[in-house]
Amino acid sequence: MIxxxxxxxxxxxxxAPAFPGSGTHRERYxxxxxxxxINSTFYRSHRPATYQRWAASVPADFAFAVKIPKAISHTARLAGAAPLLDAFVREIAGLGDALRVVLLQLPPSFGYHEPTxxxxxTALRGRLSDAVQIACEPRHASWFAADAEAALAxxxxxxxxxxPAIAPGGDRPGGWTGLRYRRLHGAPRTYYSPYDAADLAALAMSFAKEDGDQASSWCIFDNTASGAAAPNAVALRSLLGSS
Structure with a gap:
């Protein structure tokens, strides 16, 4: 499933016409x-009951990815953040089986440091069930070297x-091969630019080439500032069929 x-x-x-019916935006979506x-977790915490309500409002086969708080990724820079990590994992447990991916986005200044x-x-993996996968979006070129790739795997x-990719190869999934996670922020204007028909056709072809292996595949459109994300996602879904 893509x-x-x-x-x-x-x-x-x-x-709106692509999301017919009644109910909340979340239910129609x-x-x-x-x-x-879920990106709001980057800025603030939510009660477990909030996650439970979100999970209860979507179909059984729907999946959520949740972004790790910036207090962990940007302020603590991954070090000494065990209490914050414990609190985060307790909260997102409210999603139950709908929680499929935890996403870590690192600041551009954060270079790869193997011990950290x-x-x-290791700490994050030990706090999650095996059903929850981990994706990392580094934004410093050192994370694309062979040693970092091997460590992630x-x-x-x-x-x-x-x-847009920040380093050669950054436009292709890397690290552990059990998950392919794409984040499309919009280019040339980040968070704003829509993807045109040719862009989406090329993306659909990439998925087609990967068809048949055992990896989970995600594609998240983050060009939300202009409202382009939702129509881009619907158009890609149409190109791929009912994935």
Whole structure:
């Protein structure tokens, strides 16, 4: 199954016809797309009951990815963050079986430091069930070297394929091969630019080439500032069929 969704589940007015029916934006969104990335956790915590309510409002086969708080990734820079990590994992447990991916996005200034990375990913992996996968979006070129790639693979952490890419190879998934996680932020204007028909056709072809292996595949559109994410996600879903 290919998971296609957006950062959040907002439905811009222009995209409303693609999400018919009644109910909340989340309920209408989940009737069309099969995944969503929760980014609000980067800025603030939510009660377990909130996650439980979100999980109860979507179909049984719907999946959530949840972004790790910036207090861990940007302020603590992965070091000495065990209490924060414990609190985060307790909260997101409210999603139950709908929790499929935990996403770590690192600041551009955060270079690869093996002891810090291995300690953190070991701690994170030990707090999650085997059903929950880990994706990491580094934004410093050192994370794309062979030693970092090997370390991510060893800790079962997938490196995000991002657009725009910040280093050679950054547009392709890396690290652990059990998960392919793409985040499309919009280019040339990050968070705003829509992807045109040629871009989406090329993306669909990439998925087609990967068809048949055992990896989980996600594609999250993060070009939400202009409202382009939802229609892009729906268009890709149409190109791939009912994934």
């Amino acid at each position: 998971r296609i969704g957006t950062a959040g589940w907002s439905i811009p007015r222009e995209a 989940a009737a069309v797309l099969n995944a969503a990335e 990375a291995l300690t953190f990913f 060893d800790r079962r952490v997938a490196r995000v394929a991002a657009d």
